[in-house]
Amino acid sequence: MALSSTFVPLAASAHGRGDAPGRDPHGHGADRALRVATYNLSLNRATEGGLVADLSSPDDAQARTVAEVIQRAAPDVVLLNEFDFDAEGRAVDLFRENYLEVSQGGADPVRYPYAYSAPSNTGVASGFDLNNDGTVGGGDDAFGFGLFEGQYGMVVLSRYPIDTRKVRTFQHFLWKDVPGAALPDDPSTDAPADWFSPEELEVVRLSSKSHWDVPVRVGRETVHVLASHPTPPTFDGPEDRNGRRNHDEIRFWADYATGGATARYVYDDAGRRGGLPRGASFVVVGDQNADPHDGDSFDGAIDQLLGNRRVTDPMPTSQGAVEAAVLQGGANLTHTGDPALDTADFADGAPGNLRADYVLPSRDLRVRDAGVFWPTLADPLSRLTGVYPFPSSDHRLVWVDLAL
Ligand SMILES: [Ca+2]
Ligand SMILES: [Ca+2]
Ligand SMILES: [Ca+2]
Ligand SMILES: [Ca+2]
Numbered sequence: 001m002a003l004s005s006t007f008v009p010l011a012a013s014a015h016g017r018g019d020a021p022g023r024d025p026h027g028h029g030a031d032r033a034l035r036v037a038t039y040n041l042s043l044n045r046a047t048e049g050g051l052v053a054d055l056s057s058p059d060d061a062q063a064r065t066v067a068e069v070i071q072r073a074a075p076d077v078v079l080l081n082e083f084d085f086d087a088e089g090r091a092v093d094l095f096r097e098n099y100l101e102v103s104q105g106g107a108d109p110v111r112y113p114y115a116y117s118a119p120s121n122t123g124v125a126s127g128f129d130l131n132n133d134g135t136v137g138g139g140d141d142a143f144g145f146g147l148f149e150g151q152y153g154m155v156v157l158s159r160y161p162i163d164t165r166k167v168r169t170f171q172h173f174l175w176k177d178v179p180g181a182a183l184p185d186d187p188s189t190d191a192p193a194d195w196f197s198p199e200e201l202e203v204v205r206l207s208s209k210s211h212w213d214v215p216v217r218v219g220r221e222t223v224h225v226l227a228s229h230p231t232p233p234t235f236d237g238p239e240d241r242n243g244r245r246n247h248d249e250i251r252f253w254a255d256y257a258t259g260g261a262t263a264r265y266v267y268d269d270a271g272r273r274g275g276l277p278r279g280a281s282f283v284v285v286g287d288q289n290a291d292p293h294d295g296d297s298f299d300g301a302i303d304q305l306l307g308n309r310r311v312t313d314p315m316p317t318s319q320g321a322v323e324a325a326v327l328q329g330g331a332n333l334t335h336t337g338d339p340a341l342d343t344a345d346f347a348d349g350a351p352g353n354l355r356a357d358y359v360l361p362s363r364d365l366r367v368r369d370a371g372v373f374w375p376t377l378a379d380p381l382s383r384l385t386g387v388y389p390f391p392s393s394d395h396r397l398v399w400v401d402l403a404l
Contacts, residue, residue: 032218032219032403032404033368033401033402033403033404034076034077034160034218034223034401034402034403034404035073035074035075035076035077035399035400035401035402036075036076036077036078036223036225036283036285036359036361036399036400036402037070037073037075037077037078037079037285037359037397037398037399037400038078038079038081038285038286038287038357038358038359038397038398039066039069039070039078039079039080039081039357039393039395039396039397039398040080040081040082040229040287040344040356040357040393040394040395041066041069041070041080041081041082041083041392041393041395041397042062042066042082042390042392042393042394042395043062043063043066043080043082043083043084043091043095044082044083044084044151044152045084045151046147047147047148048084048148048149048150048151049086050084051083051084051086051091052086052090052091052094055091055094055095055098055099056094056098057098058098058099058102060099061391062391062392063095063098063099064099064104064105065104065384065391065392066392066393067095067099067100067102067104068104068105068107068384069373069384069385069392069397070100070110070397071100071103071104071107071108071109071110072107072373072381072384073373073397073399074108074110075397075399076158076159076160076218077156077157077158077159077160077216077223077225077283078112078156078157078158078397079154079155079156079225079227079285079286080154080155080156080157081152081154081209081229081286081287081357081395082152082153082229082287082393083095083117083153083154083155084150084151084152084153085117085118085119085120085149085150085151085153085154086150087119089115089117092115092117092155092157096111096112096115096157100112100157105384111159112157112158112159113158113159114157114158114159114160114161114162114216115155115156115157115158115162116155116156116158116162116164116167116212116214117153117154117155117156118167118169118171118210118212119149119150119153119171119210120144120146120149120150120151120152120153120154120171120209120210121142121143121144121171121205121207121208121209121210122142122143122144122145122146122149122150122151122152122153122208122209123139123142123144123146123147123148123149123150123151124142124143124144124146124149125137125141125142125143126141126142126143126200126203126204127203128141128197128199128200128203128204129141130142130196130200130204131236131241132186132195140235143203143204143205143208144205144207144208144209144231145208145231145235152209152229153209154209154210154212154227154228154229154286156212156214156225156227158216158225160216160217160218161216161217162214162215162216162217163215163216163217163222166215167212167213167214167215168212168213168268168269168270168272169210169211169212169213169268169269170206170207170210170211170212170213170252170266170268170269171205171207171210171211171269172205172269173205173206173207173211173252173266173267173268173269174201174202174203174204174205174206175201175204175205175206175245175248176201176202176204177206177265177267178206178248178251178252178265179265181248182244182245182247182248182298182299183195183196183201183244184196184239184240184241184244185239186239187238187239195239195241206245206248206249206252207228207249207252208229208230208231208245208249209228209229210228211226211227211228211249211252211253212225212226212227212228213225213226213256213268213276213282214226214227218404219404221281221404222280222281223281223282223283223365223402223404224276224280224281224282224283225282225283225285226253226256226257226282226283226284226285227285227286228249228252228253228286228288229286229287229289230245230246230249230250230286230287230288230289230290230301231245231246231249231289232246232289233246233247233289233290233295233296233297233298233301234296234351240298243296243297243298243301244298246288246289246290246297246298246301247290247297247298247299247301247304250288250290250301250302250304250305251301251304252266253284253305254304254305254308254311255275256275256276257275257276257282257284257305257308257310257311257362258275258308258309258310259274259275259276259277259278259280260275260278262275263275263276279364280362281361281362281364281365282361282362283359283360283361283362283365283400283402284305284311284358284359284360284361285358285359285360286357286358287344287356287357287395288301288302288305288356288357288358289356290302290356291337291351291354291355291356292306292337292355293335293336293337293355294331294335294336294337294351294352294354295351295352295354296351302358305358305360306360309363310362310363311360311361311362311363312360312361312362312363312365312367313360314359314360314361314367314370314400315341315370316341316343316359316370316371316372316398316399316400317338317340317341317371317372318340318342318371318372318373318374318375318396319340319374319375319376320372320374320375320376320377320379320382320385320396321339321340321341321342321343321353321372321374321396322339322340323376323377324339324342324345324353324374324387325339325342325352325353326339328345328348328352328353329348330348330349330352331348331349331350331351331352332348332352332353334352335352335353337354337355339353341355341372342354342355342372342374343355343356343357343372343374343395343396343398344356344357344394344395344396345385345387345388345390345394345395345396346394356395357395357396357397357398358398359398359399359400361400361402365402365403365404366402366403367400367401367402367403368401368402368403369400369401370398370399370400370401371398371399372396372397372398372399373385373396373397373398373399374396
């Protein structure tokens with residue numbers, strides 16, 4: 001099955017790595033640092049082809065702003081969430097060529113010779129009435145919510161080579177194949193866990209976008225970038241089908257990283273079974289749509305990763321998030337989580353600002369530094385994050401520096 005496509009960079013030979021003048025903010029001598037980031041940059045559009053059209057010129061104001069955020073943070077590897085997928089990779093190439101490789105707002109350009117993207121379950125028609133509203137069709141009956149195929153897709157950009165042949169994708173993995181899956185129940189019947197019919201369970205996929213294991217080669221080391229974007233736990237009913245799915249989407253990486261017998265149920269889109277080998281280095285990246293303390297998560301969803309023995313939580317913070325929680329009030333005032341850890345500026349009636357975006361390295365990778373790109377209002381760079389309606393995204397870039 002040819003389920004994934006990779007993007008050969010434009011004129012790769014002209015884009016040697018480390019070639020941006022003056023750029024080495026985290027090359028701390030011999031103990032090489034790798035900056036890994038995740039950024040839900042909200043570069044999704046309302047129609048198929050809309051993103052390619054917008055990125056075809058260098059003038060899209062939002063794209064310029066999110067590009068400057070990436071330039072200011074200058075990660076070596078970054079997952080982009082909510083970047084519409086197209087099969088030719090045109091949007092990825094246009095974003096690099098017209099935005100990232102051009103100085104925005106006086107920031108140094110950034111070059112990513114390597115990129116990986118692949119199809120997403122968003123907008124792919126299931127042929128079933130998955131939201132049980134009595135009709136078949138539309139974004140809510142797709143394998144992942146989306147108005148067209150590939151809306152809200154993902155991209156990994158890297159300054160280091162991606163071992164494309166060893167990428168594993170889990171787009172087609174079925175939800176029912178998670179042992180003890182948290183499948184939703186139709187409360188109007190006595191039968192348990194019967195929101196989906198038996199026929200639907202034979203096709204309902206776990207991943208709302210996709211789950212990718214993208215091996216990045218840094219010198220002689222390989223770091224597995226585990227990329228995903230679990231569904232928000234909202235936009236559903238008392239059955240909490242999205243909250244339960246979010247929980248199991250997060251569980252998938254927790255089990256995959258644990259490996260061994262715990263991950264024996266896992267199979268990828270090429271039919272290979274099992275999780276990460278013991279001792280493999282990894283970084284879980286993505287908008288997990290789950291806060292450990294606040295919001296609508298199902299059953300401690302993110303704790304499956306934060307509490308995993310193989311995972312480090314670097315606890316990245318920002319002063320901008322602290323300031324925003326105070327100024328915005330509302331639900332933020334009753335949150336129990338530390339606002340410094342928030343990464344998303346959501347509506348303040350509900351759920352308020354949350355920690356949603358994570359960079360979680362394996363325990364063998366030493367954390368040197370970590371942060372959230374959320375400047376305070378007094379900082380001139382606050383123009384890049386702003387207040388609602390946002391000039392860039394409702395999410396903030398999260399970065400972690402790792403010693404390799
Ligand atoms: Ca329906
Ligand atoms: Ca039932
Ligand atoms: Ca829900
Ligand atoms: Ca807010």
